[in-house]
Amino acid sequence: MFFSLSSFQSSEQATQADTTLQDTARASQQADSIEEPILEPDSAEKETQATDTAELAVESSFARGDYSTQQTRRGERLFNGLAPFESGLHDCASCHYTDAQEEINWNPSAWELAAVWQEDSAYSIMEIMNNPLTTKLMEDHAGMTITPEEQHLLEAYYTKVNEQGPDELPAYPVRTAIFWGMGLLMLLAIIDLLFTRKIRFKAVHVIVLFVGIAVHGQFAMAEAKALSRTQDYAPEQPIKFSHLIHAGENEIDCEYCHFTADYSLSANIPSNNVCMNCHTVIRSGTNSGSFEINKIHKAAETGNPVEWVRVHKLPDHSFFSHAQHVNAGKLDCAECHGEVETMHIVKQVEDLSMGWCLTCHRENEVDFLDNPYFGIYERLHEKIRNGEIDGVTAAELGGEDCMSCHY
Numbered sequence: 001m002f003f004s005l006s007s008f009q010s011s012e013q014a015t016q017a018d019t020t021l022q023d024t025a026r027a028s029q030q031a032d033s034i035e036e037p038i039l040e041p042d043s044a045e046k047e048t049q050a051t052d053t054a055e056l057a058v059e060s061s062f063a064r065g066d067y068s069t070q071q072t073r074r075g076e077r078l079f080n081g082l083a084p085f086e087s088g089l090h091d092c093a094s095c096h097y098t099d100a101q102e103e104i105n106w107n108p109s110a111w112e113l114a115a116v117w118q119e120d121s122a123y124s125i126m127e128i129m130n131n132p133l134t135t136k137l138m139e140d141h142a143g144m145t146i147t148p149e150e151q152h153l154l155e156a157y158y159t160k161v162n163e164q165g166p167d168e169l170p171a172y173p174v175r176t177a178i179f180w181g182m183g184l185l186m187l188l189a190i191i192d193l194l195f196t197r198k199i200r201f202k203a204v205h206v207i208v209l210f211v212g213i214a215v216h217g218q219f220a221m222a223e224a225k226a227l228s229r230t231q232d233y234a235p236e237q238p239i240k241f242s243h244l245i246h247a248g249e250n251e252i253d254c255e256y257c258h259f260t261a262d263y264s265l266s267a268n269i270p271s272n273n274v275c276m277n278c279h280t281v282i283r284s285g286t287n288s289g290s291f292e293i294n295k296i297h298k299a300a301e302t303g304n305p306v307e308w309v310r311v312h313k314l315p316d317h318s319f320f321s322h323a324q325h326v327n328a329g330k331l332d333c334a335e336c337h338g339e340v341e342t343m344h345i346v347k348q349v350e351d352l353s354m355g356w357c358l359t360c361h362r363e364n365e366v367d368f369l370d371n372p373y374f375g376i377y378e379r380l381h382e383k384i385r386n387g388e389i390d391g392v393t394a395a396e397l398g399g400e401d402c403m404s405c406h407y
């Protein structure tokens with residue numbers, strides 16, 4: 001393998017006169033590096049004649065279509081760095097991850113690569129690998145060229161990825177073990193109590209059952225809470241949009257994008273046009289290359305809106321107005337959303353419980369005297385003038401009445 005790798009690389013720099021030599025080297029390399037050839041011996045031969053027609057014939061014999069399970073398996077091994085490509089051993093999965101990620105990972109995931117390929121019948125993995133167009137692709141794919149056969153194997157794997165989606169993250173293995181372990185102990189205690197009667201002291205059964213019920217109860221409570229309250233919720237988004245890069249590093253004002261927060265109940269999520277204001281010109285990003293920004297252009301071409309995943313959501317029975325807080329209350333976004341400009345992925349920092357709303361309404365004085373919005377509260381203004389009170393909280397303005405938050 002080492003020999004064929006170096007012969008391939010040096011042949012890249014070879015002059016035109018060397019083409020025949022180069023092609024022979026390539027063909028022999030192909031012949032000895034593929035363990036389970038799907039190429040017929042004579043079609044491998046064909047590649048030595050580097051005429052256009054021969055190349056076309058080879059490519060069409062690897063046209064998109066049915067892939068055998070063996071091809072899928074081989075494609076998966078190539079992608080995961082368990083088998084070498086002709087140009088060397090490349091672990092695509094070390095960047096193009098195959099499982100759900102907890103932190104931002106700027107590389108395209110395996111399932112995203114697969115989805116983009118499936119959508120476009122003219123898409124060629126080989127073209128992208130062998131003639132990289134962006135700086136990011138040139139850097140990250142340096143030395144990784146692929147053959148038509150390898151493309152076919154990768155496509156076979158892509159097809160599997162498209163059907164299967166990302167590998168699941170293990171869901172709290174320790175908690176799961178405790179849950180089932182405790183369940184088993186409780187079952188044994190009941191069986192022994194009723195039938196086998198091996199343990200003489202009934203106190204043992206009682207303790208096991210007592211602790212078991214407490215543990216299971218605690219799990220049930222935690223699950224029930226997580227159903228309606230989603231503090232720390234930070235879902236993966238269809239485009240890796242980063243507030244840290246936009247609102248933080250590039251200091252774009254929150255209300256440039258979320259402009260309805262000032263006058264409406266809800267804060268809008270910006271439409272694709274807002275992104276295009278800048279990304280018509282900025283075609284690639286430092287971290288993600290052009291892959292993520294291409295999605296903005298794809299949405300502009302097709303007119304299909306980007307389906308952002310909602311992060312904050314109050315239950316339907318409660319009412320909340322951004323304008324009331326941002327415009328009348330003069331609150332900063334950060335008071336309720338935390339330092340969004342430091343987050344790559346938006347996270348819900350507060351629990352959005354009724355207690356949280358009420359605590360702020362009771363404890364914090366509003367900017368009462370300087371805000372013309374509160375001019376109508378004449379009785380309270382008079383009390384301040386007479387020195388009866390020194391400030392007004394939102395609670396005193398009706399922020400504690402059930403009806404102001406519940407219909």
Ligand code: HEC
Pocket residue numbers: 237241243246247252253254255256257258269270308309310311312313333334337340341345346
């Ligand atoms: C360049 C446009 C842009 C700017 C500037 C921007 N945002 Fe966003 N914001 C978005 C997009 C797009 C989303 C939806 C995707 C996501 O959740 O990351 C979003 C989502 C959010 C969400 C979550 C919404 C939900 O689904 O519950 C909050 C909260 C938020 N932004 C607050 C802020 C704050 C605070 C600032 C200023 C520090 C800010 N944004 C600046 C574009 C922007």
Ligand code: HEC
Pocket residue numbers: 254255258261262265266267268269312313314315320322325326331332333334335336337352
């Ligand atoms: C007083 C607390 C508070 C302040 C201040 C606040 N938000 Fe929100 N924000 C919320 C709550 C609560 C929700 C969930 C609303 C719902 O589900 O109806 C929310 C939801 C959002 C959403 C999701 C869309 C929506 O309206 O449901 C965005 C985007 C957002 N806020 C952006 C902002 C921005 C930008 C600012 C500053 C200009 C801001 N918020 C100021 C509490 C606040």
Ligand code: HEC
Pocket residue numbers: 106239240241242245246250252270271272274275276277278279282284285286287288289292293296
């Ligand atoms: C006011 C200008 C502006 C707007 C509006 C804007 N962006 Fe950006 N965006 C930038 C700048 C500047 C960069 C940084 C480019 C770089 O890395 O050199 C960037 C980078 C990005 C990146 C790549 C990040 C990286 O480092 O790889 C993505 C993805 C992106 N933006 C998505 C969006 C989306 C989605 C929207 C609309 C919700 C949007 N942008 C709106 C200015 C903007």
Ligand code: HEC
Pocket residue numbers: 079090091092093094095096106107108113116125128129134136137140141144154284288289290291292
């Ligand atoms: C060092 C990290 C890294 C490795 C290893 C890597 N890639 Fe990539 N790849 C990237 C990045 C980053 C991009 C997005 C760059 C861009 O679009 O500008 C990308 C983009 C691609 C694209 C183009 C997606 C599109 O539609 O625009 C394909 C196809 C691809 N990679 C295939 C592979 C294959 C096959 C391998 C293994 C032989 C591989 N990559 C190994 C980082 C890597």
Ligand code: HEC
Pocket residue numbers: 314318319320321324325328329330331335336352353356357358360361364365366393394397398399404405
């Ligand atoms: C960080 C402090 C803060 C938090 C948290 C907060 N509020 Fe407020 N709220 C205010 C301020 C300040 C006002 C402005 C006083 C006014 O307009 O009457 C206000 C006013 C209101 C009003 C108008 C009251 C009236 O009748 O005049 C409603 C309704 C309201 N908030 C609902 C909510 C809900 C629902 C939540 C929780 C999801 C919430 N608020 C969380 C500070 C907060």
Ligand code: HEC
Pocket residue numbers: 228314315318352353354355357358361399400401402403404405406
């Ligand atoms: C400042 C706004 C606000 C006021 C005032 C308020 N609530 Fe709520 N309430 C909420 C929000 C937001 C929720 C949903 C969040 C949650 O589930 O904790 C809620 C939830 C509830 C629930 C459902 C509890 C649950 O756990 O699902 C009940 C019942 C309720 N409120 C009753 C009341 C009553 C009665 C009053 C008057 C004494 C009142 N609320 C005043 C904001 C308010």
